[in-house]
Amino acid sequence: MTERNAATTPSFIYGTAWKKDATAELVRTALGAGFRAIDTANQPRHYQEPLVGEALAALAAAGVAREALFLQTKFTPINGQDNRVPYDPQADPATQVRQSFESSLQHLKTNRVDSYLLHGPYSYPGLGREDWEVWRAMEDIYKAGGAGMIGISNVNAVQLRMLIEKAVVKPMAVQNRCFANRGWDREVRQICREKGIMYQGFSLLTANPYVLQQPQVVSIAHRLGVQPEQVIFRFAMQAGMVPLTGTTSLQHMKEDLRVYDIELTAEEVHFIETIEG
Numbered sequence: 001m002t003e004r005n006a007a008t009t010p011s012f013i014y015g016t017a018w019k020k021d022a023t024a025e026l027v028r029t030a031l032g033a034g035f036r037a038i039d040t041a042n043q044p045r046h047y048q049e050p051l052v053g054e055a056l057a058a059l060a061a062a063g064v065a066r067e068a069l070f071l072q073t074k075f076t077p078i079n080g081q082d083n084r085v086p087y088d089p090q091a092d093p094a095t096q097v098r099q100s101f102e103s104s105l106q107h108l109k110t111n112r113v114d115s116y117l118l119h120g121p122y123s124y125p126g127l128g129r130e131d132w133e134v135w136r137a138m139e140d141i142y143k144a145g146g147a148g149m150i151g152i153s154n155v156n157a158v159q160l161r162m163l164i165e166k167a168v169v170k171p172m173a174v175q176n177r178c179f180a181n182r183g184w185d186r187e188v189r190q191i192c193r194e195k196g197i198m199y200q201g202f203s204l205l206t207a208n209p210y211v212l213q214q215p216q217v218v219s220i221a222h223r224l225g226v227q228p229e230q231v232i233f234r235f236a237m238q239a240g241m242v243p244l245t246g247t248t249s250l251q252h253m254k255e256d257l258r259v260y261d262i263e264l265t266a267e268e269v270h271f272i273e274t275i276e277g
Contacts, residue, residue, distance in 0.1 A: 010037035010070040015244040023048040027055035033253040037070035042104045044084040049107040057109050072115035073104045093130045097137035116147035120154035127162050139169040157187040175200040180208045180275045201241040224262045234259040235272045
């Protein structure tokens, strides 16, 4: 399996949340299995960004070029951090972004990332002063060449529309949790489709365990010779998403990458798209 232009347009991403001390080993395993896109965050509460950097350094020494990989990290606001805040908690939001970004580059042993996301807005249901200060700082990072794209995670449709309307540099990526009983985040996905924004879906499996048990999904898996999990990942791709997986199993990594060898019918995609809770 070879990802299509993996360094700029990933189609499947390996996520590193909650991996703790196993992060470096799992990143090496994922890349060895065939993944070429890695997602992390400068948030010690849930991610071990320095261990991602250790894995990338080891892989570079083994001949895996940084340019062949899509590397994405995030700025996490203070309310998403524990006591290990990777920037000055008393500084203004723009300074915090700059400090967090420089820290990320050091952790990841690189001079740029392919994608830099705001981990989640400060305000709800719209965007507030801190959000705009952070976004302007991210725009500066993008303009300076530090990030190939900028975007936002855990965002609702109102917030995304505001950001698209008022930002100088429009969001290029969105990463959201997808619940089948909410239409797989249909409204946000539609905005992304209309505006050419990469939509990344996470928790596709863990947020929807009942979908994996649906008789029709099991039947599709049997037809294709895969597991129900791979049916959901393939559905996500055909529905216009870039899915994330966080499996810790090499076998599951290899199974997940089989999505490139299968295809759902239009009727099957529609069925999964419209599953209710």
